[in-house]
Amino acid sequence: MLLYHYPGSPNAIKVKTVLHHVGLPFEEKIIDLPGGESFSPEFKKINPNCTIPVLVDGDLTLNQSNAIMVYLAEKARSSLWPSDPKMRAQALQWLDWSNCEWGPGVATVEFQRLAPHFIQGFVTDEKVVEGALAKVARFAPVLDEHLSKNQYILGDEPTLPDLAIAALMFYWETAQVPLQQYSHILSWYGRIQEMASWKKALPAMAASA
Ligand SMILES: N[C@@H](CCC(=O)N[C@@H](CS)C(=O)NCC(=O)O)C(=O)O
Incomplete structure (x- = not known):
């Protein structure tokens, strides 16, 4: 592959x-x-x-x-993708949520604020940032509430939606996305960061930090 x-x-x-x-x-x-x-x-x-x-x-x-x-x-027949139909439907729900609600908020703020450092001539569009921050304010509480009752998105074990959602907030601190008040999101994100496979997937500098 x-x-x-x-x-x-x-x-x-x-x-x-x-x-x-x-x-x-x-x-x-x-x-x-x-x-x-x-x-x-x-x-x-x-x-x-x-x-x-x-x-x-x-x-x-x-x-x-x-x-x-x-x-x-x-x-790989991995439990990262559940086989139970209801669990799988929920996994799909959260995968869609990651791309349709979370990404346009968090990842857009990250991209707009950080792109000037790696794309020559890129200028942050503050109107876009404002719209994306409104999405963060709308959807972060949804995730935080969900994670107040669950260790991971689908319960006790990490599954694909955890990775999809966590990856999109990878630069949240660097880009100063306002997530500090969401303690359940941050605790969960800490658990994802502890996964050996996550650490291995990171770019060299971040992995050794
Ligand atoms: N929905 C796509 C998005 C892929 C995407 O936007 N990737 C970024 C890097 S994270 C990219 O290739 N950007 C270059 C561009 O959009 O021109 C996916 O999930 O794979």
Whole structure:
């Protein structure tokens, strides 16, 4: 299997955590996102969306990090992806929540505030930040309340939604996303950070910090 990614990309951290967790061997190809390589004609053939991560497994070429995570967990028959229909439906619910509610809030603030450091000429759009902060204020209490009653998103063990949600807040402190008051989110995030597979998935500097 070959994973196209960029170190430190939240969507790649999700997928790499699953790969390490389930122990499937894989090779990596770094795509130079800041250098615009994802828009090269060669990469467009692999993913016309020009985004990473992309997983190639034999004749399967898959983009969208959540789909890749599900594929890997199913392939490895991992409990990261529950088999019970109701649990699985809830896992899907939270995966959708991560991309539709959490990401547009937290990850948008992170990107807007940090992109000037790695994309030449990028200027933070304060109106976009304002809209994203409103989403954080709306959805963080939902997650915090849920985690006040659950160790992990689906109960006692981590599953794919935990990784999807946690990866999207990877830069929350650096980008000063206001999450300090959500103690249940922060305790849960601390538990995710303790996972050996999570640590292994991080870019070298963050992993050794
Ligand atoms: N929904 C996609 C989003 C992928 C995505 O936006 N990846 C970022 C890196 S975290 C990327 O490739 N950005 C480059 C761009 O959008 O031009 C997924 O979950 O894989």
